[in-house]
Amino acid sequence: MSIAFVREKEGGEAFEDLPDRPISPHTNYVTPEGLAQIEAEVKRLQAEAARTSHDDKADTARITRDLRYWTTRLGSAELVEKVEGEAVHFGSTVTVEREDEHGKSARQTFRIVGEDEADPAKGSISYVSPLARALTGKVVGDVVEVNGHEVELVAIAQPSRS
Structure with missing residues (x-):
């Protein structure tokens, strides 16, 4: 059957089911620069959400999904500032x-x-x-x-x- 004959959801808004971005099962270690990048991305997405029209369902769904991801990553971030020693470690x-x-x-x-x-x-x-x-x-x-x-x-x- 051609897709042209398949009934879309009410309003044709298939993007409302935009899947969440996968969250890694690993500990979310971050460098100070990485933490700053995550914080900047959350702020950027919050600003984008504030200026996006609620009528623009596709953009709203994308921004909401990405904001959920980055807010979760910010909340789980474990800052690793400095590790002592001569061996290779996080941040080396x-x-x-x-x-x-x-x-x-x-x-x-x-x-x-x-x-x-x-x-x-x-x-x-x-x-x-x-x-x-x-x-x-x-x-x-x-x-x-x-x-x-x-x-x-x-x-x-x-x-x-x-």
């Missing part, structure tokens, strides 16, 4: 060396952050990612295996906070 910036697809040595640097602030293209990975999990607790010179590949930890920079 690590440099690793591994072989690329051509067998040449390649170095990459990442900061280990919370799930919502992770952006590998910009140099940050989630603390629950396979690489971060393999490196946590390791020190310079340690070699770990991630997805069948060896990765050597060549540098660790701990966050500097006052």
Whole structure:
């Protein structure tokens, strides 16, 4: 049967059933920067909700859904400001060396952050990612295996906070 002949909900508002964004089952650790990002997103969505017409059901549904997500993430955020020690931990910036697809040595640097602030293209990975999990607790010179590949930890920079 063609979709053209299927009766829509009253008013044709299928977007009212917009599913919630999934919430991670992991502890919501955040860096100070990550907490600021979450707070900014809540404020931005609150402002967007205030200026959105209630007649615009699609935007209202999207904003409401996203605001629920970010408000929940803000409420569950556990700020990790500074961890002592020389080993890799949440907030560390690590440099690793591994072989690329051509067998040449390649170095990459990442900061280990919370799930919502992770952006590998910009140099940050989630603390629950396979690489971060393999490196946590390791020190310079340690070699770990991630997805069948060896990765050597060549540098660790701990966050500097006052």
